[in-house]
Amino acid sequence: MDSLFTPISHVGEFGLIDRMKAVLGSGTGNAALIASIGDDAAVYRVDDDTAHVITTDALVEGVHFDRSFMPWPHLGAKAISVNVSDVAAMNAVARYAVVSIGLPRNMSVEMVESLYVGMRDACARYGIDLVGGDTTASPQVVLSVTVVGEVELSRLVFRRGARPGDLVCVTGDVGGAYAGLQALLEQRRSIQEMGDSYTPDLDPYRYVIKRQLTPEARVDVIADWAKRGVRPRALVDVSDGVASEVHHLCRASGCGARIRGAALPIDPETRFVADEQMQDVDTYALFGGEDYELLFALDPGDEHLLDPTTFTVIGAFTEASEGVTLVTPEGPIVPLQPSGFVHFTDPGADQEEDPDA
Ligand SMILES: [Mg+2]
Numbered sequence: 360m361d362s363l364f365t366p367i368s369h370v371g372e373f374g375l376i377d378r379m380k381a382v383l384g385s386g387t388g389n390a391a392l393i394a395s396i397g398d399d400a401a402v403y404r405v406d407d408d409t410a411h412v413i414t415t416d417a418l419v420e421g422v423h424f425d426r427s428f429m430p431w432p433h434l435g436a437k438a439i440s441v442n443v444s445d446v447a448a449m450n451a452v453a454r455y456a457v458v459s460i461g462l463p464r465n466m467s468v469e470m471v472e473s474l475y476v477g478m479r480d481a482c483a484r485y486g487i488d489l490v491g492g493d494t495t496a497s498p499q500v501v502l503s504v505t506v507v508g509e510v511e512l513s514r515l516v517f518r519r520g521a522r523p524g525d526l527v528c529v530t531g532d533v534g535g536a537y538a539g540l541q542a543l544l545e546q547r548r549s550i551q552e553m554g555d556s557y558t559p560d561l562d563p564y565r566y567v568i569k570r571q572l573t574p575e576a577r578v579d580v581i582a583d584w585a586k587r588g589v590r591p592r593a594l595v596d597v598s599d600g601v602a603s604e605v606h607h608l609c610r611a612s613g614c615g616a617r618i619r620g621a622a623l624p625i626d627p628e629t630r631f632v633a634d635e636q637m638q639d640v641d642t643y644a645l646f647g648g649e650d651y652e653l654l655f656a657l658d659p660g661d662e663h664l665l666d667p668t669t670f671t672v673i674g675a676f677t678e679a680s681e682g683v684t685l686v687t688p689e690g691p692i693v694p695l696q697p698s699g700f701v702h703f704t705d706p707g708a709d710q711e712e713d714p715d716a
Pocket of ligand 1: 399444445448595596597598
């Protein structure tokens with residue numbers, strides 16, 4: 360293409376980040392900086408034993424949430440949780456948050472207050488303080504949160520660090536948040552089609568809707584690892600889907616991985632929704648995203664040190680030359696593409712391969 364301007368959809372989210380990195384270059388060469396763009400959070404040393412981590416994430420109306428089924432307190436809580444999750448993905452503990460909000464003129468003060476009730480309650484659960492921010496007018500609701508956390512240098516874990524032979528592990532269950540979104544969309548379709556004659560029944564979907572609307576960062580797991588003195592070799596949170604995050608760990612670590620589809624931890628309610636939608640539940644689990652569980656590389660010798668109820672082994676890291684593959688539940692081994700939820704691509708277009716992977 361001859362055009363001087365490249366549509367963002369042509370490079371995708373990860374291509375765009377590469378272009379940003381190229382513009383920024385290497386910065387000032389500050390010796391205290393331990394990790395910058397390319398991990399879940401940036402890390403800088405504050406003294407001989409301690410580092411701080413800093414991360415930011417925005418939720419935008421029409422992109423990340425739909426006002427018609429996202430209650431304001433839930434949205435506030437989710438904005439905090441997704442950032443705390445990125446701090447947890449460095450094996451760090453969140454401490455402070457600041458928030459910038461863009462508010463359309465049709466919002467009431469009471470709506471903004473309920474958004475803040477959600478943020479306040481989430482901060483209380485995570486033991487963090489919301490200490491400032493900015494407000495501006497905006498055509499849609501935009502909620503941008505920055506969280507700072509703390510970690511002992513010896514406890515830090517990056518996306519790099521996985522070795523061939525390490526176990527690929529994930530906490531909790533996956534695919535539920537995507538199933539919750541499908542359940543909510545289905546209820547909305549029914550309301551649109553049948554109008555007042557339709558009474559929504561959300562009871563069979565309680566768990567998956569909770570996974571979509573109020574995900575919880577796995578700070579409990581981080582605390583448990585610290586208590587047991589276990590440190591994974593590589594770590595990422597599952598925001599974009601298991602497949603995408605496995606690719607992130609592999610790329611950063613210079614490894615491949617073989618994932619066993621049959622091992623993916625999937626809640627029965629997630630299976631129920633996938634069956635109802637006549638869709639493949641493994642697709643939900645691999646590409647659904649927004650589960651905010653932790654995906655990590657574990658030294659096989661450390662497996663017995665962890666609480667087996669908190670995680671599932673879903674595969675093993677391999678040599679890079681083997682690539683990232685999936686042993687399908689039916690048996691055949693196929694390449695596992697990273698294509699989770701990709702921002703900036705044309706809606707309806709084929710999802711492009713994550714060039715980060
Ligand atoms: Mg992350």
